[in-house]
Amino acid sequence: MSRRGTGTRATHQALPPAMRDAVDEFATHLAQVRNRSAHTVRAYVADLVSLLDHAVRMGCAEPADLELGVLRSWLAKQRTTGAAHSSSARRAAAARTFSGWAHRSGLLATDVAAPLATPKARRELPVVLRADQAAALVEAPGGGGTPAPDGAGLPAPRPEAATTTLPAAATATPPDAASATGAAPGSATATPPEAATTTGAVLLRDRALLELLYATGARISEVCGLDVTDVDHGRRVIRVLGKGNRERTVPYGLPAQRAIDRWLTVGRPELAGAASDRALFLGARGGRLHPTMARRIVAGYARTAGLPPTSPHGLRHSAATHLLDGGADLRAVQELLGHASLASTQIYTHVSMERLRAAYRQAHPRA
CATH class of the missing domain: 1.10.443.10 (Intergrase catalytic core)
Known part of the structure; x- marks a missing residue:
C-alpha cells in the first residue's frame, strides 16, 4: 500500500482485519485524494485507531457496526481523561471525516457521524512581540x-x-x-x-x-x-x-x-x-x-x-498583528499568511483590539 508518512502499521495491528483495512484505505484517501499533509494524516489516523479500538471494546467487529452512540461514547471518554478542547474538536472532525468517507465508500449504510456535534475549541489569543x-x-x-x-x-x-x-x-x-x-x-x-x-x-x-x-x-x-x-x-x-x-x-x-x-x-x-x-x-x-x-x-x-x-510561529503571529496594527487589509493578511479561511486570520483582529484596549487603559485619563 502506498501512503505518505502515516506510520500506522504498528499501531493498529490489534484491530480486526476489516478495521485494519479501513484504516489503511482512509489513510491513502487523506494523503492521495484529499492531499493532506503527513502531519494531518498521522493525527487523523491516530484518532481513527483510537475510535475503532474503542468500538471493538463495545462489541463492533467491522466499520458497518459503528453507531452514533459509539462515537459519542468515545468522545466522552476522551473528555473524562482530560483532553483539551482543541484535541476533542480535532477528534470529532476526524470521526466526521471518516464517517463521511466510509459512507461514500460503502463501508457504512449511513453517515453515522452527521449529527455529531463538534466541540467548540477555545481560541486563546496568541502571544505576540511588540x-x-x-x-x-x-x-x-x-x-x-x-x-x-x-x-x-x-x-x-x-x-x-x-x-x-x-x-x-x-x-x-x-x-x-x-x-x-x-x-x-x-x-x-x-x-x-x-x-x-x-x-x-x-x-x-x-x-x-x-x-x-x-x-x-x-x-x-x-x-x-x-x-x-x-x-x-x-x-x-x-x-x-x-x-x-x-x-x-x-x-x-x-x-x-x-x-x-x-x-x-x-x-x-x-x-x-x-x-x-x-x-x-x-x-x-x-x-x-x-x-x-x-x-x-x-x-x-x-x-x-x-x-x-x-517560536517561529510567534514571529508569524507578530508579523500578522503588526500588519493589521499598521492598517493592512484583513484579506491581504489572509493571502500573505496562506490561510484557507478568513476565520483563521480574524483572531489577529482580536489581538490588535486587546493591544488597543491596553493602550487606552494606560493613556486615557478616564479609562
Whole structure:
C-alpha cells in the first residue's frame, strides 16, 4: 500500500482485519485524494485507531457496526481523561471525516457521524512581540548582523542566581554551530579559530532566517523548504509552497533583502556541500536546515535578547498583528499568511483590539 508518512502499521495491528483495512484505505484517501499533509494524516489516523479500538471494546467487529452512540461514547471518554478542547474538536472532525468517507465508500449504510456535534475549541489569543521586541530579535545574530571577529554568537542562558551579565558578544556558538564545532548547543565555550569562518556563516544565515520569518509571516516549514530559486530578488518576493501544496507569493522588505543577499554571497558558500542541493538555508553540515533546528535558533536568540519565550510561529503571529496594527487589509493578511479561511486570520483582529484596549487603559485619563 502506498501512503505518505502515516506510520500506522504498528499501531493498529490489534484491530480486526476489516478495521485494519479501513484504516489503511482512509489513510491513502487523506494523503492521495484529499492531499493532506503527513502531519494531518498521522493525527487523523491516530484518532481513527483510537475510535475503532474503542468500538471493538463495545462489541463492533467491522466499520458497518459503528453507531452514533459509539462515537459519542468515545468522545466522552476522551473528555473524562482530560483532553483539551482543541484535541476533542480535532477528534470529532476526524470521526466526521471518516464517517463521511466510509459512507461514500460503502463501508457504512449511513453517515453515522452527521449529527455529531463538534466541540467548540477555545481560541486563546496568541502571544505576540511588540515591534521593538521583534526588531531586537531579528538583529540579535552577531549584534546587528555583523559577526564578531571571534565568531561570537549566542551566549549561554544565564542561571537564575547569576550575579554577572554576559557581554553582548559573548564567545559562544550559535545553536547550529555546535554541531560543527563539537560544542554543546548554547555553551559558552570559545569557538576554535578554525571554526570561526563557519560560525560567521551561521550568524549570517541566522540573521537572514529571522529577517525572512518576520518579514513574510511564513511558517517555519515553508521557509526551511525554500530553494534559492524561490527568491525573486528583483521583485523582493518569495514563492512559498504552503499547506495542501498551495503556492503563494509573499513580499519582503529591504532589511530582509540585505540579510538574504549577504547570506547568499558570503555565508552560504562557506556551508554549501554535496548535500546542499538548491536549499536556501543550510545547516552547519551543509544539508537543508531542519525546522526543529530553526525553532531552536529562534528560541535561543529570543532568550539572548531577553525577550519572552518565542517560536517561529510567534514571529508569524507578530508579523500578522503588526500588519493589521499598521492598517493592512484583513484579506491581504489572509493571502500573505496562506490561510484557507478568513476565520483563521480574524483572531489577529482580536489581538490588535486587546493591544488597543491596553493602550487606552494606560493613556486615557478616564479609562
